[in-house]
Amino acid sequence: MRKFLLTALSVLIAYAIFFTYVHSKMKEERDVLLLNEHKIIETSYKAVTQMFSISIENYFRYAIMQPPVLKILNDVVETQNSYEKALLRGFLYRLLYPFYNDELKRLGIRQFHFHTPQGESFLRFHAPSENGDNLMEVRPSIKKANIEKKFVTGFEGGRIYPGFRYVFPIIHEGKHLGSVEVSLAYENIEFELSKLLSWKDHVLLLKKSVTTDMVFEGHKHHFMPSPLSDDFVIENQKISNITAHSIESELTKKINTMLKEHYNIDAKLKEGKNFSIPILQDDNGYIANFYAIDDLSGRLAAYAVTYSRLDDLVTIQHKYITSLLFGFLTFVLLGIVLYLLIEQSHKTLKEKILFETIVDKTINGVILLNAKGQITFINNASTTLLGYSLEEVIGKDSHELIHVHPHDTAKEDCPILNTMHHQKTYLGEEVFRKKSGEHFTVHLNATPFVHDNTNIGSVIIFRDISTEKEAQKTIEHLAYYDSLTELPNRKLLLDRLSQTLANTKRDPEFCGLLFIDLDNFKFLNDTKGHECGDMLLKMVAQRLSNTLRLCDTVSRFGGDEFVVLVTKLGDDPYDAKARLREIGYKILHAISEHFRLINFDYTCTASIGGTLFHETNKTINEILKDADTAMYEVKKHHKNEIKIV
Amino acid sequence: MMRHFLRLFFIFSLTLCLEARSLVFAPLPFFNTNKVLEDFFPMVNYLEHALDENITIHYEKKYDDLIAAFKANQVDIAYFGPLPFLTLQKSFPYALPIITFHESDGKNGYRCALVKFGGDTLISIPQRELKIALTQPLSTCGYTNTKRLIESSFHLNLDALLYRYVGTHDEVALSVIRGEFHMGGIKKSIAREYASLGLEIIDTTPLIPGFSLVVNTQTMSAEKIAKIKSILLTTPKEVYAKWGQDISHGMSETNTNMFQLLKHDMQNINVPLSGSF
Numbered sequence: 001m002r003k004f005l006l007t008a009l010s011v012l013i014a015y016a017i018f019f020t021y022v023h024s025k026m027k028e029e030r031d032v033l034l035l036n037e038h039k040i041i042e043t044s045y046k047a048v049t050q051m052f053s054i055s056i057e058n059y060f061r062y063a064i065m066q067p068p069v070l071k072i073l074n075d076v077v078e079t080q081n082s083y084e085k086a087l088l089r090g091f092l093y094r095l096l097y098p099f100y101n102d103e104l105k106r107l108g109i110r111q112f113h114f115h116t117p118q119g120e121s122f123l124r125f126h127a128p129s130e131n132g133d134n135l136m137e138v139r140p141s142i143k144k145a146n147i148e149k150k151f152v153t154g155f156e157g158g159r160i161y162p163g164f165r166y167v168f169p170i171i172h173e174g175k176h177l178g179s180v181e182v183s184l185a186y187e188n189i190e191f192e193l194s195k196l197l198s199w200k201d202h203v204l205l206l207k208k209s210v211t212t213d214m215v216f217e218g219h220k221h222h223f224m225p226s227p228l229s230d231d232f233v234i235e236n237q238k239i240s241n242i243t244a245h246s247i248e249s250e251l252t253k254k255i256n257t258m259l260k261e262h263y264n265i266d267a268k269l270k271e272g273k274n275f276s277i278p279i280l281q282d283d284n285g286y287i288a289n290f291y292a293i294d295d296l297s298g299r300l301a302a303y304a305v306t307y308s309r310l311d312d313l314v315t316i317q318h319k320y321i322t323s324l325l326f327g328f329l330t331f332v333l334l335g336i337v338l339y340l341l342i343e344q345s346h347k348t349l350k351e352k353i354l355f356e357t358i359v360d361k362t363i364n365g366v367i368l369l370n371a372k373g374q375i376t377f378i379n380n381a382s383t384t385l386l387g388y389s390l391e392e393v394i395g396k397d398s399h400e401l402i403h404v405h406p407h408d409t410a411k412e413d414c415p416i417l418n419t420m421h422h423q424k425t426y427l428g429e430e431v432f433r434k435k436s437g438e439h440f441t442v443h444l445n446a447t448p449f450v451h452d453n454t455n456i457g458s459v460i461i462f463r464d465i466s467t468e469k470e471a472q473k474t475i476e477h478l479a480y481y482d483s484l485t486e487l488p489n490r491k492l493l494l495d496r497l498s499q500t501l502a503n504t505k506r507d508p509e510f511c512g513l514l515f516i517d518l519d520n521f522k523f524l525n526d527t528k529g530h531e532c533g534d535m536l537l538k539m540v541a542q543r544l545s546n547t548l549r550l551c552d553t554v555s556r557f558g559g560d561e562f563v564v565l566v567t568k569l570g571d572d573p574y575d576a577k578a579r580l581r582e583i584g585y586k587i588l589h590a591i592s593e594h595f596r597l598i599n600f601d602y603t604c605t606a607s608i609g610g611t612l613f614h615e616t617n618k619t620i621n622e623i624l625k626d627a628d629t630a631m632y633e634v635k636k637h638h639k640n641e642i643k644i645v
Numbered sequence: 646m647m648r649h650f651l652r653l654f655f656i657f658s659l660t661l662c663l664e665a666r667s668l669v670f671a672p673l674p675f676f677n678t679n680k681v682l683e684d685f686f687p688m689v690n691y692l693e694h695a696l697d698e699n700i701t702i703h704y705e706k707k708y709d710d711l712i713a714a715f716k717a718n719q720v721d722i723a724y725f726g727p728l729p730f731l732t733l734q735k736s737f738p739y740a741l742p743i744i745t746f747h748e749s750d751g752k753n754g755y756r757c758a759l760v761k762f763g764g765d766t767l768i769s770i771p772q773r774e775l776k777i778a779l780t781q782p783l784s785t786c787g788y789t790n791t792k793r794l795i796e797s798s799f800h801l802n803l804d805a806l807l808y809r810y811v812g813t814h815d816e817v818a819l820s821v822i823r824g825e826f827h828m829g830g831i832k833k834s835i836a837r838e839y840a841s842l843g844l845e846i847i848d849t850t851p852l853i854p855g856f857s858l859v860v861n862t863q864t865m866s867a868e869k870i871a872k873i874k875s876i877l878l879t880t881p882k883e884v885y886a887k888w889g890q891d892i893s894h895g896m897s898e899t900n901t902n903m904f905q906l907l908k909h910d911m912q913n914i915n916v917p918l919s920g921s922f
Contacts, residue, residue, distance in 0.1 A: 083763070086763065086840060086841050086842060086843045087843040089842050090762055090763065090764055090822045090842040090843030091843070093819075094762075097823045123842075128819060129815070129838040129839050129841065132841065217887055219683060221687060
């Protein structure tokens with residue numbers, strides 16, 4: 001559950017990052033689109049307002065700053081008589097009317113306005129009868145032009161029309177004669193925009209502060225409330241219908257409704273910044289672009305607004321949703337894979353820990369080989385057993401380094417490698433070589449790693465069985481040899497007797513069996529102790545072994561009884577008997593020598609009974625019985641003698 | 646019987662059709678749309694609000710076009726000068742003046758003025774070269790009264806001078822200021838507006854019935870006419886004071902007797918429909 005939750009959390013975080021990335025890319029793409037749209041309106045507005053700039057400056061220089069005009073203006077400044085001023089106004093109107101009518105109107109400019117140095121309206125060519133009002137406080141451009149005596153340009157409100165102003169101070173021979181203004185009325189701007197943005201609906205949203213709050217009372221009705229905000233007005237469709245098409249269009253109405261209902265447009269408009277609002281509704285894309293127009297004081301005066309369909313928004317949206325869906329599916333799949341991988345990884349790690357623990361803690365050596373027989377892993381037990389360090393064995397050829405072959409076996413013939421080459425498990429005992437050169441026997445299990453029917457390596461698990469081997473030898477020795485005298489015991493004697501008896505079928509020579517019983521041994525034991533008895537038995541065994549041939553078997557049959565199996569006595573019964581007797585006497589003679597027992601000398605004798613056997617004329621028991629009987633015969637009569645039957 | 650029924654059906658259908666559309670108001674014919682609309686818009690707005698009915702503005706540049714539209718029942722209410730109204734009424738008796746607007750001096754009539762630019766000297770100009778600017782043939786201050794003023798002031802016959810119709814009173818004033826004409830005939834109140842450009846009044850006529858709102862009794866019900874008359878006559882001063890210059894000095898019910906002298910002039914003077922040059 002914890003792993004599942006962790007996986008789910010990881011996938012969620014990854015998807016959140018992916019989501020953020022896709023969203024940012026979508027936004028980036030959409031912003032580029034909006035920027036392009038915005039550039040259109042910005043460029044259009046700038047084109048409209050700046051396209052007249054050069055012409056107007058030239059007009060100012062070559063049509064207005066001319067001696068007759070300057071003389072009239074100079075006279076205006078000089079006179080205080082209102083009648084004279086009226087006449088001068090009339091003369092100025094008469095003088096410049098052709099220029100106004102033929103040049104400015106041809107350019108689409110209607111507002112041509114002279115001001116006195118005090119900022120009073122002197123002559124409005126677009127409304128000649130309206131003059132004499134002071135504009136200093138309501139028209140920053142006129143104030144600036146007449147106080148700072150600088151050319152001023154920019155959007156501004158006005159007593160009749162808000163619009164884009166070009167205000168020139170008129171200074172002649174150092175004398176300030178007032179200013180003149182050529183303006184593009186908002187209607188001109190709308191008209192020019194309508195030519196440039198013919199494929200779009202567009203509206204000029206004018207702030208009330210530059211329109212209804214400022215214009216003469218009689219001009220207030222040029223404007224009507226904006227459908228978007230109470231702070232803005234638009235041109236009155238009943239007076240001017242330049243934007244009527246846009247305002248009445250279904251597209252504009254639809255976008256305006258959406259802007260009002262879903263986009264806090266009033267607050268956005270108050271920010272006074274450029275902005276674009278992309279709208280998606282019913283799988284249709286729309287855009288409303290707002291280009292902020294500041295007045296000369298840097299305050300928001302108007303917005304040039306365009307409305308249009310923008311199907312690319314839908315395309316981007318579809319792409320965005322597809323990416324998110326595809327991403328979601330991918331991340332779910334990745335999550336599943338990740339979960340399985342984590343599960344597998346945990347399992348593998350667990351197995352690895354188990355493996356490493358087992359391999360590290362086991363007393364068995366574990367060696368991993370690659371397909372070439374090179375060592376790729378070796379555990380601690382192995383390095384301890386072999387006496388190598390890890391670095392000394394990794395990558396080395398195991399066959400050459402540690403495997404000892406009884407003969408000079410080639411690598412291809414190595415039973416371990418060969419077995420594994422055939423993708424079989426090898427189980428057996430082999431001899432390994434330590435770093436010191438010492439050999440030791442191991443029991444090993446070599447199992448190949450098979451993948452896609454190809455041997456990709458193997459694991460060799462081995463253990464040092466040298467000690468076991470020694471123990472086994474000891475056990476075997478104890479089973480067949482007498483622990484006191486180191487002579488074959490009764491079992492081994494019977495075994496050899498049985499074997500000898502079996503051999504007699506193929507070998508015609510006689511064999512003999514001598515049953516030897518030490519005389520007075522009990523007395524020695526009783527009087528001198530078992531320690532002396534045991535010492536005597538060991539010395540007797542030694543003398544018997546020294547006396548007899550290697551092919552003969554001397555065994556301790558029990559207590560102070562020894563049995564000697566003699567072979568190859570010839571095929572003649574008399575000779576065989578004689579030889580057996582002779583051997584018996586040798587034994588007696590050997591036993592009769594003094595024994596040095598701890599701290600005293602001891603002389604011992606023995607009674608020996610013997611018998612011959614050949615082929616299958618007797619059984620083992622019969623042979624033993626015959627010899628035993630013969631020995632008792634001796635013991636019974638005079639001891640220290642031999643009797644062969 | 647059948648003919649009578651069809652006529653009744655036609656009148657009923659026409660009435661229904663006309664009632665279905667919004668009221669149509671026609672201001673003074675003019676060339677400068679904005680200026681005139683600016684003057685009349687507040688009044689139209691006020692009426693719309695008071696009647697709770699949308700009012701459409703019908704615009705014509707010439708009186709004879711406006712008269713034709715009125716006669717074609719395309720206009721319900723129009724702002725007419727006395728002479729154009731008489732011209733209309735002569736051929737369309739359904740035109741009824743209901744409200745006459747006062748002049749700036751508060752009188753319910755106005756005067757026409759003969760004007761010149763103060764900077765011009767007329768004495769040195771030969772009589773045959775004197776150019777006179779007139780508004781329109783049917784304008785009250787147009788041919789008829791200007792002819793009378795030139796005769797009384799200079800003992801000259803307008804027909805012997807160069808004269809031309811230039812359209813509106815403002816255009817007459819401005820064309821005289823520009824020097825395109827030596828004199829012009831316009832309403833006195835308008836001449837005063839251009840005094841600040843050096844326009845001088847040479848002489849004025851006696852009081853002439855003021856500009857009136859003329860209703861089309863064929864397209865409007867008597868109730869609605871009475872309602873409009875009532876609304877306008879009870880309009881507070883602070884409201885109409887904000888209307889256009891020519892209609893901001895108050896109003897009263899039209900006295901049709903004031904039209905008698907003009908009617909007489911109309912019968913005796915034959916107004917040429919185009920200028921002499």
